[in-house]
Amino acid sequence: DGGITQSPKYLFRKEGQNVTLSCEQNLNHDAMYWYRQDPGQGLRLIYYSQIVNDFQKGDIAEGYSVSREKKESFPLTVTSAQKNPTAFYLCASRGQLFNSPLHFGNGTRLTVT
Amino acid sequence: AQKVTQAQTEISVVEKEDVTLDCVYETRDTTYYLFWYKQPPSGELVFLIRRNSFDEQNEISGRYSWNFQKSTSSFNFTITASQVVDSAVYFCALLGDYGGSQGNLIFGKGTKLSVKP
Numbered sequence: 001d002g003g004i005t006q007s008p009k010y011l012f013r014k015e016g017q018n019v020t021l022s023c024e025q026n027l028n029h030d031a032m033y034w035y036r037q038d039p040g041q042g043l044r045l046i047y048y049s050q051i052v053n054d055f056q057k058g059d060i061a062e063g064y065s066v067s068r069e070k071k072e073s074f075p076l077t078v079t080s081a082q083k084n085p086t087a088f089y090l091c092a093s094r095g096q097l098f099n100s101p102l103h104f105g106n107g108t109r110l111t112v113t
Numbered sequence: 114a115q116k117v118t119q120a121q122t123e124i125s126v127v128e129k130e131d132v133t134l135d136c137v138y139e140t141r142d143t144t145y146y147l148f149w150y151k152q153p154p155s156g157e158l159v160f161l162i163r164r165n166s167f168d169e170q171n172e173i174s175g176r177y178s179w180n181f182q183k184s185t186s187s188f189n190f191t192i193t194a195s196q197v198v199d200s201a202v203y204f205c206a207l208l209g210d211y212g213g214s215q216g217n218l219i220f221g222k223g224t225k226l227s228v229k230p
């Protein structure tokens with residue numbers, strides 16, 4: 001079955017370390033997204049990419065970086081510059097039409113101490 | 114500016130009760146789309162429904178129904194005869210026309226529904 005795979009499910013890091021979250025999709029979707037979810041805050045857009053080798057900042061991009069070298073993969077790096085990195089991170093992809101529903105992965109819960 | 118408000122942070126009901134989740138949106142676009150997603154404890158958001166701004170017909174899917182009213186900018190979601198498996202966080206989301214939104218959804222903060230046996 002097609003879908004989005006995020007790994008790992010839980011991730012623990014020490015403050016000051018960069019960490020990369022994986023997101024892979026086999027839906028043949030061009031558009032991919034990273035969201036951050038905090039309790040009571042809903043989903044906030046970090047970065048998105050509508051095509052390979054191109055990506056755009058979302059609402060809260062500071063302290064994060066992404067790459068889109070392959071259509072299937074959209075990894076997110078949480079850098080040491082992110083002041084409050086502990087959160088639940090969700091990756092999503094979208095079909096060809098801009099109003100298509102998003103497909104989400106199961107998320108990665110990052111804890112930085 | 115575009116905005117989605119889900120005023121109910123948490124709702125708790127007993128199994129078999131009906132429950133309505135409220136969603137109020139703001140947009141200046143004449144063409145827009147509204148979505149509902151369900152986030153069970155596993156974490157993945159599951160798509161439930163999409164409505165476009167030109168279709169105000171209410172929709173029913175099993176125990177789920179949606180009431181779209183442009184006059185009040187609302188897109189409310191009702192679960193009839195709730196079940197424990199309905200326990201989840203529910204998100205309402207707005208997508209404006211492509212020029213403004215570039216396909217990026219605006220999410221409400223979600224309503225956590227707990228259905229007790």
